[in-house]
Amino acid sequence: MSVTIRDVAAAAHTSAATVSKVMNGSGSISQATIDRVEQVMRELGYHPNARARNFARQSTRTILFLTMLGKNAGFHNPHMFEIMSGMEEAVAKKGYLLCVKSISAEQACEFVEKIFDSKEADGLVLHASVVSPALDELVTVKAIPHIVIGNPDFPSHFSWIDIDNRLGGELAAKHLLKCGYRSLAFLGGRSEDRISGHRLEGVLSVLNEHDVLIPKGNLRQGDSDCDSGYARTEELLKQRELPDAVICANNYIAYGCVMALREHQIRIPEEMGVITFDEYPLSRILKPMLTVVDIDVFDMGYQTGKCILSKIRKPNLTVRYYSTLPSVLERESTRKIVQ
Amino acid sequence: MSVTIRDVAAAAHTSAATVSKVMNGSGSISQATIDRVEQVMRELGYHPNARARNFARQSTRTILFLTMLGKNAGFHNPHMFEIMSGMEEAVAKKGYLLCVKSISAEQACEFVEKIFDSKEADGLVLHASVVSPALDELVTVKAIPHIVIGNPDFPSHFSWIDIDNRLGGELAAKHLLKCGYRSLAFLGGRSEDRISGHRLEGVLSVLNEHDVLIPKGNLRQGDSDCDSGYARTEELLKQRELPDAVICANNYIAYGCVMALREHQIRIPEEMGVITFDEYPLSRILKPMLTVVDIDVFDMGYQTGKCILSKIRKPNLTVRYYSTLPSVLERESTRKIVQ
C-alpha cells in the first residue's frame, strides 16, 4: 500500500487533519508545522490519493468535453481540436483535467444526466453539434454547469461561446474596400451552412453601409470544397460584368477559385482580389499567399476553459458571447496597386 | 442530496450490499430481488456516485493521454487527434473515460509519478514526443500500465505501438514498379525526420531486391513543406537522366513536386509517376489525384485503446508492434499506360 496521510501525520508527529490543512492551505497552521509536514511529505514521496480526495470533497476537478468524434474528425475538423487544446491549457492552469467523450446528439441527453447524477465531472463543455432542446431543458432544470461551443440555432437557456462570423464578414468586405476594390463577389457554402451565411451577412451589411451594390450574379452558393469553388468561379467569369474581388466563404472554396482564376490567366491581386477565412489548411500553400480573416480558435478554447471554471464557481452565471475577435492577415492576394 | 444506494435499498426492502451486487452482477442474487431492485433504481432515477465508486474500488476507469498540445497542434498534427479519437472509441466501449493532458518531455516524469501515486488514472498513453530514458525507468520501476504511441528512438522497456513506415516505403516502391516505372526518385524530409527515413529504407530495400539502382541524384532531402518539395523537384529536373517516377515522403513535399512538374509541363502519370504518403491534408485536392500509401491512424488509436485496457488487466504484458498496416490507394498519378 502506498503512503497515506496518516503515515505523513505519524512521521511528522501531528494529525491527519493538520496535514490536510497544510496541503490545502486552509485553516491556520504555524510555519514550523508547515515546514515539518512538507519536509516529511517530500521524504516519504507522498502524493495524496486523488480518488479519496474527490470523494471527500465531492468534486473531481475534471471538465468533460462532449462532442462527436469518430473517424476522420481529426482531419475534417481540426478547429475542434484546436479549441480542445486551448481548453486544456486553461483548465490545467487551475489544476483541472480535461476528459473527452464522443457522443451523438441523440445519446447526449441520457449521458449528460448520468454524468451529472453520478458526479463524474464538475463541468461540461458541449459542442453545438450535440445540443438539442431536450438537453437545454435538462441542463436548465438540473442546473448543470456547462458551456456550449457555438451559439445554438434554436432558442435556449444555454450558456454559449461562439466566433463572430458576421464580424468576420464585415472585416473581409471592409478590407477589400480599403484596398480599392469596388465590385465584390461572394462564394458561399450551401444554404444550411450557417458559418458561411453569417459571413455573408457581415459582408452585405458593410456594402449596404457604403452604398455599394452587389449584383445577384456575384452571390453564389455551392458545396464547401475545391471543385465547387472552381465551378462557381467559372460561372462568375462567364458574366458580362466581372467583379474585381471575390470573398470566399472558406479555404476550400478559395482554393478552387484561385485555380480557376489562374487558368483564365486573371492576375491576383491586380485584376482580381481574393480574400478568405481561416489560415488552415490551405491558405498558406497557395500562390499568391491569400489574405485571410483569421480567428484564433485556440484562444476561443482557452476562453471556454476559463468560462466553464467560473460557471462552476458561480452556477447562476450566464455566459453568452463572441469570445475571440477575427482579424485580417493581409497578404499578397489583396495588394491592389491603386492608380 | 441526491439518491444514494441506501435509498434504493430502503425502497426495495433490502440492503445496500445487495443493491451493489445487483449493479455489478457480482455475488448471486435471486431473480426476484434483481427485478425489484432494478425497478426501484429506475423509479428513483438512481445513478451510482462515481466518486464514491472510484474510491471504494480503487480505480477510476480513466485513461490519461499525455502529449504535447499547445497552439496549432490541431492544425499541424491532425494525426494525433485522429489517434485520440480512435482511442476514445476503444476505451469508451469498455466504460472508460479518456482524459487528455498537455505536457512537455521535461515535465512528464514528475507528472507521471504524481498521477500514478495519486491514482488519478488507471492507465497512461504517452505520445513518443514526451518519453525519455528517465520516464522509462520510472514506468518500469513503478510498473505503471502504459502504452507509448511511436517506437521510442532509444533502447527502453516501454510498451509501444507504431506505424510501420518502412513497410509503407516498400509498398510505395513496389506499386511503382508494378505500374511499369523503372527509374525512381525519392524526395525526403530532413535527416532528423525519422518517418521520412523509414519510408526511404523501405523503398531502398525493395529496389535492392529487384536490382534496381537508384542514382545518388535521385535521392534528395529538404524541409517537409511545399516550397522544399518544389525546389527539390526543380533540382531533379536539372539532371541529365530524369527519373520516371517520384516518391514524396509526405503530402507537402508532394504538393510542391506536382506544382514544379506542372510548370515544366511534365505529364503525370505518363511522363512521371507520383506517389506519396497519407491522405491528408493535400492529397485529394491536387489534380491529378495522387496515389498514396495511406495508414488508418484512427485504427491505430483504436488498437492503442484496446492495448492499454489489456495492460491494465495484465500489467506484466509487454506490447510492441506495428498495429496497423499501410495500404496503397491507387489513383490517377500512377496510372502509367504501359506500352
Added chain:
DNA sequence: CTGAAAGCGCTAACAG
C-alpha cells in the same frame, strides 16, 4: 441467497 460491518483516504466541522 442476503445483510451487517468494516473500511477505502481524505476533508471539514468543532472543540479544545
Added chain:
DNA sequence: CTGTTAGCGCTTTCAG
C-alpha cells in the same frame, strides 16, 4: 494553532 470526530457512498468480506 491543533487534534478529535464524523462522515463522503460504495464495495467487499464473511457470517448467517
